Amino acid sequence: MPTPAAIVGLTVTVCFSPGADADWFAACEKVHDLLDAHGTPARRYHVRHRPVIGWLTRFFGYYLLDAVRRFGAVTRAAGGRKSRLDLTRTAATAARHATLRWRAWNTLIATTTRPARPWEDFLAHHHADPATIPPNEARRRFEQQPQVLAMIAHHLDPYELSAYQAGEHTYVGLHWRIALIGDALITTDGRLLAPASDSVADRFRFLNEACTYVRGLRPDARLCAITLA
Numbered sequence: 001m002p003t004p005a006a007i008v009g010l011t012v013t014v015c016f017s018p019g020a021d022a023d024w025f026a027a028c029e030k031v032h033d034l035l036d037a038h039g040t041p042a043r044r045y046h047v048r049h050r051p052v053i054g055w056l057t058r059f060f061g062y063y064l065l066d067a068v069r070r071f072g073a074v075t076r077a078a079g080g081r082k083s084r085l086d087l088t089r090t091a092a093t094a095a096r097h098a099t100l101r102w103r104a105w106n107t108l109i110a111t112t113t114r115p116a117r118p119w120e121d122f123l124a125h126h127h128a129d130p131a132t133i134p135p136n137e138a139r140r141r142f143e144q145q146p147q148v149l150a151m152i153a154h155h156l157d158p159y160e161l162s163a164y165q166a167g168e169h170t171y172v173g174l175h176w177r178i179a180l181i182g183d184a185l186i187t188t189d190g191r192l193l194a195p196a197s198d199s200v201a202d203r204f205r206f207l208n209e210a211c212t213y214v215r216g217l218r219p220d221a222r223l224c225a226i227t228l229a
Contacts, residue, residue, distance in 0.1 A: 011042050011182030013210070014079075014224045015217060020188070022222035024065055027079070031226055034192045035184075039226035041078035043068050044179065046093065048086035065224055079224030082217055087180055094179030098172040101156060105164050109150045116147035118162035120199055163200050174200065177207035182225060185210040188217075 014030050016022035024041065031039055047064065064080035077085065119142050126138040133141075142148060143158065151158040163171045184194040184206075193213070195206040214223070 008228055010184065010228050011044070012039070012184045012186060012226050012228065013180075013182050013214075014186045014226060015188045015214070016222040016224070017188040018218050018220040018222075020222070022065075022224065024078075024224070027065075027224040027226055030186050030190065031228070034186060034190070035228070037228045039228045041065065042182070042225040042227040043076045043078045044090065044182070044225045045077050045079065045223070046086040046089040047074045047077055047080075048084055048089075063222075065222075078226075080222060081219070082214075082221050082223060083219035085223060087214075090179050091176040095172050095176040098175035099168065102164060102168045102171045104154065105151070105156055106168070108154055109147060109156070110164075113147040113150050115165070116145040116161060117142070118165065119159050120162055123198075166200065170200075174204065174207070177204075177211055180214065181207055181210040185213065187213065188221065 012031055012035070014027040016026070020026075028038065031037060047067065063084050064074065064077040067074045067077040067080075069075065079085070122133075122138040122142040126133045126135060143152070148158040148161065151161065156164075160171075163174050184192060186192055193206060193210050195202040217223075
């Protein structure tokens with residue numbers, strides 16, 4: 001993980017075994033112990049409502065953490081029992097938004113500007129020769145590229161350029177995984193899973209491992225998403 005000063009705004013998913021003390025304070029303690037950081041609930045998950053009984057249970061927040069209501073019904077939560085979280089819908093919503101962003105990038109930017117070098121190239125040059133290329137200079141060189149300037153103008157994150165350039169399916173696949181996991185995951189036995197670096201490849205390796213881990217949890221296991229502050 002990055003240094004404590006660099007982790008502000010990152011989202012961590014905390015996992016609890018069935019029957020464990022899985023309230024908000026327990027999740028914060030795990031985050032503090034492993035990352036020396038504090039955070040707030042991240043209401044990332046859609047809540048699952050079963051076809052028949054869901055017409056009744058949708059008004060109850062049991063087995064959920066920091067639930068949000070709309071017209072009295074629970075719609076989103078920062079966590080809770082895995083069986084009550086609609087992980088499929090959470091991923092599908094993120095995929096839909098990512099698809100719209102990628103297609104906007106492809107139409108408005110990729111077809112109208114020359115391909116740009118991604119941030120990772122400039123960061124590697126900085127690390128190779130920090131005296132000649134300090135961080136501010138590396139950032140200036142990256143952001144002065146026409147394609148990067150166009151992304152900034154259209155409110156698209158230029159530091160995701162390598163993911164955009166990898167194609168629609170790769171970009172969308174990255175973001176539905178992020179919607180489920182965030183930037184790091186704490187397992188039920190207290191292990192911290194995180195990307196080895198900020199590269200898209202390392203993020204995919206981490207997210208694939210974390211998604212496999214969450215998929216293998218029992219339905220009565222608990223999840224809690226925390227945004228570090």
